[in-house]
Amino acid sequence: MTPLGTVRRRRLTGLVLLFALLFLAAVASIALGSRSLAPGTVFDTVRDALTCPGGPFSCPAQTAEDQIVRSLRLPRTALAVLTGIALGVTGALVQGYTRNPLADASLLGLNSGAAFLAALSMYVFGFTMPEQYIWFAFAGALLTGLAVFGFSSIGGGKASPLSLVLAGAALTAFLQAMTNAIALLDPAALDTYRFWVVGAVAGRDAHVFWQVLPFLAIGLVLAVVAAPGLNLLTLGDEVARGLGVHVGRSRALGLTAVVLLCGGATAAVGPIAFLGLIVPHAARMFTGPDFRWLIPYSGLLGALLLLVADVAGRLVARPGELQAGVMLALVGAPFFIALVRRRKLVNL
Template sequence: MKAASAAASPGSDTATDATVAKAAHGGGRRAPALGAGLVALVAVLLLVMWASLLVGSGDVGAGDLLPGIFDPDLSDKGQLILQEVRLPRTAAGLLAGVALGLAGTVMQGVARNPLADPGVLGVNSGASAAVVFAISILGMSDPGHYIWFGFLGALVASLVVFGIGSMGREGATPVKLALAGAATGAALLSLTTSMLLTDSKSYDQYRFWQVGSLTGREAAVLWQALPFIAVGTVLALLLGPRLNALSLGDDLARGLGQRIGVARAACAVAVVLLCGAATVVAGPIAFLGLVVPHAARLFTGPDYRWVLPYSALIAPSLLLIADIVGRVIAPPGEVQAGIVTAAIGAIPFVLLVRRRKLSEL
């Protein structure tokens, strides 16, 4: 009786296996509804992008949109604002949102930890520390130059966290990865702070970028980040079946023919590409990658083949909405998008965690 009760308990491995297997089996029947949901999210994202181009302190009318995008007259004030400010800002929100939403989803899947995201596991801290090193120690001021340091920092932090979390007989368990990420993030934060305190000019340049912002993003930087985010996005979307297998545990994944090491390496490459580029584009916005996968699972269930594309659409919509809210709540100034994202996402996330059992996340 005890064995039967344990096998049926919601938090047991058997219940988790059954949940994922049920989701995968039912995916075909639910595919039309989930596909319609994707179309609806695309429509919402386009609407939010349209609002992002129109809303702000400058006077940009709806009639300025098409000419301002395709054939701008820079003598027109509205079209000038659109070209120089609104388009790069909206593009930055789109790129960073897609990257962070996918990166958070992949990290939660590979770590089997519902609280994993690029911030919790120290990846954003690694990218930030490397960027600060490039600005403060090497004297770089062009984001097009220190984008490579963002990738390097994300890679080093990922390797350190996974190396520490893999120590011991059990390997890289979710709890060990979370603890290793927290410790690595704290160490990198202290290193970043020590570099900034010795260089006030670098601190002034860094402090607005650090909270997460879409303002002042140059088109050249966005074009440089675009190929990395595109490759990372394609790779992440292809990882859905592998993440479904990994969520069953290493032993069952091997039994299903998965090569665990290859799958985790592919996940690491996707996360490094996405987090490194997103950190350079918008700064270390940590909360987005944490809450968006949970919101996606409300619609899709635990099947990562659907969670990934849903996250890729929900995250940029949320980030752009946060940026729009930040423009209008404190005129004539602005509130940084990273601050608004955390503020508007914290309460729904707490309610979500209280309503759903941890094993179901």
């Protein structure tokens, strides 16, 4: 076995292991909560839901367990997996395109854009349900992404990593100020906004999952397509151009994927802190800097981490629960400090 073959086999083994861990976490997410269910009950209920002719979320519940699984935990688990994958991949892409190991989607202002239009819709229209303001949050992330890319291209006509970060920081400061102003003007909007902004997969039904699924699916396809070009862009724009990469087109493709992934995930579950920042660092320990492997690893690790945080939040505060965003912040900050202290960042 050549060294290259050994590395490839190790990476494939890691992917299989991540799929297995993600499956176990999904089972735990369906089984555990304020009312825990036996594994056999979970298996029977999920099997019946998956074989339902109208789809896993559409068949009427026959028992209390059916109601818990089909209406609450199955959509919640599916949404956590989908948005966890999206946020993990987003973090890897943003760190690659900005060449900044401390970057995540918030650095480009996407979270702030989503928060601003979500808060504005709550203030103007009185929206209180996720399926009502989700489209405004997504539009906010989309418009902010377009603005960041446009502002960073002013002058020299090239959206460089530095100009992207500067434009994102400027827009983030402005949008956060506007969001705070809206929250202070309307106490009712503040009540709805503060539950969304903390980041949680609870309280979202199957409609939210189906609404964001097409955008996240397209974003994931674009991320996979952009991976080879991103490998070359990390060597520098001039080197990538000399190797035949159309730098502007490649960067636009990747940033489109970032906007779709981050916008859809943030609109659905709110801003989830630390996930997009930590996951790529953990994935690089197994994959190295190759984005063709880093992207799937980051996606699976993001889904696994978000599911585990959601389940842990249900268990530590029974019969209530802590939101997944809170749990990730509690775990994420010490973990990232440990990464910095071990000087892993110098290897990126």
